[in-house]
Amino acid sequence: MRIALDAMGGDHAPREIVAGAVRAAQELPGLTRLILVGDEQSISRELDSFKHVPDCLTVLHASEVIEMHEKPAQAIRRKKDSSIARAIDLVKDGEADAVVSAGHTGAMVAGATLKLRRLKGVSRPAIAAVLPTENRPLVLVDAGANPECDARLFTEFAIMGSVYSGLIFKQSAPIVGLLSIGEEELKGTEKTREAFDYLSKAPLNFRGNVEGHDVFKGETDVIVCDGFTGNIVLKTSESVAGAIMFWLKRELSQTPMRKLGAALARGGLVSMKERLDPESYGGALLLGVNGVCVITHGASSSNAIFHAVRVAGESLEHQLNTHIVEQLSLLEPEAATL
Amino acid sequence: MRIALDAMGGDHAPREIVAGAVRAAQELPGLTRLILVGDEQSISRELDSFKHVPDCLTVLHASEVIEMHEKPAQAIRRKKDSSIARAIDLVKDGEADAVVSAGHTGAMVAGATLKLRRLKGVSRPAIAAVLPTENRPLVLVDAGANPECDARLFTEFAIMGSVYSGLIFKQSAPIVGLLSIGEEELKGTEKTREAFDYLSKAPLNFRGNVEGHDVFKGETDVIVCDGFTGNIVLKTSESVAGAIMFWLKRELSQTPMRKLGAALARGGLVSMKERLDPESYGGALLLGVNGVCVITHGASSSNAIFHAVRVAGESLEHQLNTHIVEQLSLLEPEAATL
Numbered sequence: 001m002r003i004a005l006d007a008m009g010g011d012h013a014p015r016e017i018v019a020g021a022v023r024a025a026q027e028l029p030g031l032t033r034l035i036l037v038g039d040e041q042s043i044s045r046e047l048d049s050f051k052h053v054p055d056c057l058t059v060l061h062a063s064e065v066i067e068m069h070e071k072p073a074q075a076i077r078r079k080k081d082s083s084i085a086r087a088i089d090l091v092k093d094g095e096a097d098a099v100v101s102a103g104h105t106g107a108m109v110a111g112a113t114l115k116l117r118r119l120k121g122v123s124r125p126a127i128a129a130v131l132p133t134e135n136r137p138l139v140l141v142d143a144g145a146n147p148e149c150d151a152r153l154f155t156e157f158a159i160m161g162s163v164y165s166g167l168i169f170k171q172s173a174p175i176v177g178l179l180s181i182g183e184e185e186l187k188g189t190e191k192t193r194e195a196f197d198y199l200s201k202a203p204l205n206f207r208g209n210v211e212g213h214d215v216f217k218g219e220t221d222v223i224v225c226d227g228f229t230g231n232i233v234l235k236t237s238e239s240v241a242g243a244i245m246f247w248l249k250r251e252l253s254q255t256p257m258r259k260l261g262a263a264l265a266r267g268g269l270v271s272m273k274e275r276l277d278p279e280s281y282g283g284a285l286l287l288g289v290n291g292v293c294v295i296t297h298g299a300s301s302s303n304a305i306f307h308a309v310r311v312a313g314e315s316l317e318h319q320l321n322t323h324i325v326e327q328l329s330l331l332e333p334e335a336a337t338l
Numbered sequence: 339m340r341i342a343l344d345a346m347g348g349d350h351a352p353r354e355i356v357a358g359a360v361r362a363a364q365e366l367p368g369l370t371r372l373i374l375v376g377d378e379q380s381i382s383r384e385l386d387s388f389k390h391v392p393d394c395l396t397v398l399h400a401s402e403v404i405e406m407h408e409k410p411a412q413a414i415r416r417k418k419d420s421s422i423a424r425a426i427d428l429v430k431d432g433e434a435d436a437v438v439s440a441g442h443t444g445a446m447v448a449g450a451t452l453k454l455r456r457l458k459g460v461s462r463p464a465i466a467a468v469l470p471t472e473n474r475p476l477v478l479v480d481a482g483a484n485p486e487c488d489a490r491l492f493t494e495f496a497i498m499g500s501v502y503s504g505l506i507f508k509q510s511a512p513i514v515g516l517l518s519i520g521e522e523e524l525k526g527t528e529k530t531r532e533a534f535d536y537l538s539k540a541p542l543n544f545r546g547n548v549e550g551h552d553v554f555k556g557e558t559d560v561i562v563c564d565g566f567t568g569n570i571v572l573k574t575s576e577s578v579a580g581a582i583m584f585w586l587k588r589e590l591s592q593t594p595m596r597k598l599g600a601a602l603a604r605g606g607l608v609s610m611k612e613r614l615d616p617e618s619y620g621g622a623l624l625l626g627v628n629g630v631c632v633i634t635h636g637a638s639s640s641n642a643i644f645h646a647v648r649v650a651g652e653s654l655e656h657q658l659n660t661h662i663v664e665q666l667s668l669l670e671p672e673a674a675t676l
Contacts, residue, residue: 069522134581148527149517149674181485181569184407189566190484216581228527229570235550235572240578243472243554247613248586251606258603265599266587275585292498 001030001316003309007038008065008083009103010300014038020305025054025324027306030256030313035096037062038083051212062086065103065135068298072106076114084108088115089327091291098292100283108293109145110285116291119321121328126151126157127134127295128164128225129234132275133218139165139174140223143284144231153196154178154224155202159327160287162204167318168311174221177210179229183192185209191226199224241276250333279304283311285325292316339368339654341647342434345376346403346421346637347441352376355440356384358643365390365644368651373401373434400424403441407638410444414452422446427444429629436630436650438621440638441591446631447483447624454629457659460664462487463626464495465565465633466502467572470613471556476559477503479511480569481622482569489532492516492562493540496626497665499560500542505648505656512559515548515601517567529564537562541668578612617642619651625662 005021007014018036025034033056036043040061044128047053060332064082065073075087084103088111090096101108113125126142146153158176178196179219180188183198187209199206210220216231225233248269252262262269268287274280283304292315296308315321343359347351354372363372371394374381378399385391402420404413411596414423422441428434439446443465453462453663479499484491485489492528494515503512516534518526523534537544548558553571563571586607590600599605621642630653634646653659 002462018566030632071524133654134584179570181566181573189442192566196415212570212575215574216577224448227635228519228530229567232517232550234570235519236553237550237575239551240575241422241582244579244582244610244614246472248606248610251610252603254606258606261599261603261606262619265590265596265597268586268596268599272582272586272589277580280667 001098001313002033002035002096003307003312004035004037004087004090005102006083006087006101007036007043009101010296010298012301013102014042014046015105015119015307016300018043018300018311019302021057021114021316022050022304023306024309028310030100030317031056033058034125035060037087038092039063042315060086060090066107070104070107072104072110073114074288075107076111082255084111088112090248092116094125097316098294100294100296100300100308100312102296102305105144105295108295112156112286112289112291112293116289119288119290120325121331122288123156124153124202126160127282127284128161128287129230131234131237136171136221136321137169137220138218138220139270140230140234141287142225142227142230143234144216146225148228151191152179152198154195154332155198156328157200158202158204158222159245159331160324161224162308163323163327164285164287164320165221167320167323168314169221171221173205175219176204176206176222176224177214177220179223179225180209181211183209183211193330203248216257232263238278245273270275280307283308285311285315290321292320295334339436339651340371340434341369341650342375342425342428342437343647344374344421344425344437344439344441344669345374345381347369347439348636350637350639351440354381354640355643356381358647359395360388360473361640361644362647363395363429366648366651368655369394371396371400371434372647373428375425375428376402398424398428404445406442408442408445410442411452413442413445414449422449430454433487435654436632438634438646440624440634440636440643441483443633446633450624450627450629450631453516454627456630457626457628458663459669460626461494462491463624464498465622466499466625467622469553469566469572469575471518471554473556474509474559475507475560476553476558478568478572479625480563480568481572482565484565486566487564489529490536493536493669494626494666495562496540496542496544496560497669498662499562501658501661501665502625503559505658505661507559509559511543513552513557514542514544514560514562515552515558517561517563517571518547519549521547521549522640534630542667543580550629551662576616583611583614617645621646623649623653628659629674630658
């Protein structure tokens with residue numbers, strides 16, 4: 001498989017991107033080509049620091065970078081030679097199977113939707129983020145691609161999320177929940193009540209509403225919501241986890257005895273930290289476009305990039321998109337037309 | 339001050355409610371009367387277990403209880419002799435100044451709005467929840483009273499939240515943020531963009547959009563959003579914190595060495611736990627009704643009840659409602675009419 005990697009995206013580009021790419025090229029056996037897209041000089045400089053660069057790693061020059069403050073669709077149209085646009089073009093032109101970026105999320109969504117087009121049966125592509133819970137990974141769709149969206153889209157989100165959970169996390173008949181503010185069908189907003197109705201009729205293992213309290217309980221495999229709510233849930237969760245780890249560190253370094261205690265319990269604390277680390281989950285997938293598209297955190301380290309490339313590879317290996325199209329075709333035609 | 343306390347609300351009623359009431363009656367000097375409302379027999383039985391019951395503690399019999407699955411407005415209308423309805427009636431009839439309940443949130447909101455009426459200048463009462471952040475308490479409004487609401491209401495939420503933050507947490511010129519999915523004014527939904535506009539023009543210390551990432555950073559005193567989003571943020575945050583403490587406990591008990599470490603660092607771990615404990619924050623206030631109304635967690639222990647009564651007392655002492663009406667009167671008449 002061939003993966004295009006935006007070398008200029010994220011806070012630590014290109015250094016961490018290149019380092020993650022080198023590791024991926026060394027460790028992921030199915031990878032036949034990993035194309036670093038971006039400023040050739042900067043990328044080469046980073047590559048020079050590695051003794052051995054695997055042959056499958058190549059560079060494609062792109063002279064521009066889409067900055068975080070730019071408007072997504074406009075930036076994609078204007079900066080034709082940006083690393084994101086060029087990386088997506090590689091998939092569009094059949095020179096790569098997947099694209100990975102830690103850059104501008106909106107530009108990735110706009111670029112992939114415009115250039116790669118939607119899969120058959122998909123009205124709007126959606127972002128699937130993965131969250132750790134007490135006993136299994138949770139897929140949250142939509143985590144930000146569609147801040148405002150029709151309740152009917154929730155069915156597509158749920159189907160795409162279920163296929164993802166089934167293929168990547170091996171959940172058979174993934175349990176789907178609708179994010180709302182009460183367990184009963186009638187709780188929530190007009191939109192969630194309408195979505196409840198659509199979800200009940202779809203070929204899904206739909207279990208009804210879930211509340212904020214339930215998100216991290218690990219009783220649901222897929223949670224659906226609009227992109228506004230999903231983005232806030234995702235970022236708030238990261239914010240809480242960050243604050244807790246900050247407090248914990250401060251508390252545990254306040255007296256010599258606590259410091260000694262923390263040193264003895266170090267294994268447990270490290271394993272906690274790893275579990276909470278969003279990087280090991282490989283970023284979020286943009287589901288519903290004709291090509292595999294992985295978007296990782298702006299703060300991505302080389303480790304996050306490695307896992308993002310790994311997830312892109314797994315999605316290709318399991319033919320995620322073929323399964324999505326298949327499952328969406330089972331929807332009633334009336335429900336499928338938006 | 340005189341406070342009515344729903345003795346039948348919450349998972350651990352009436353035992354924990356009564357225990358919290360006894361402690362409040364003993365420790366809060368300004369309390370002249372604390373009225374336990376609910377089944378007289380059960381309350382008396384609990385009171386019997388205390389050697390000394392302060393004189394200010396009295397009981398008002400109410401024969402019914404509003405159950406969690408009941409529809410709020412309907413339940414309030416039908417169960418006229420429920421503990422929630424009777425407790426609110428005490429405020430309505432001038433026999434109490436504030437009401438506290440760990441019971442049905444929706445019934446408290448509906449009951450207080452119907453019976454106590456709104457304050458002058460308030461279109462819709464809103465729930466203000468308090469969250470711990472890295473360096474100061476954060477007031478989140480609306481945390482669930484108005485799942486669907488007009489963008490213009492955000493200004494009222496912000497003003498009420500600012501008064502609360504100013505009086506109770508002594509923040510001068512509290513910093514207000516609008517919860518959205520990007521820092522720029524244009525990010526978000528039509529509703530948040532409209533709210534941004536209203537907030538910019540209001541007599542507030544408005545700093546613009548805040549994202550989920552910012553919630554626990556401690557750079558904002560008041561965050562406003564609709565009740566759907568607010569409820570999900572609040573409950574998700576509690577869910578994350580709960581999951582993390584669960585993992586931490588499990589990790590730290592896995593080997594004898596980790597156990598020893600945890601024992602040595604115990605002070606730090608306990609102080610972490612306390613900091614994350616929503617109970618010490620005294621529950622949420624229903625702002626905008628003509629009377630002080632505190633709603634605490636269904637899982638409230640006696641400690642939570644004590645703090646809820648304390649917060650009700652502080653709100654009375656600082657004449658929260660008088661200040662809210664004053665601040666709302668500063669709004670442009672055009673902005674104030676909804």
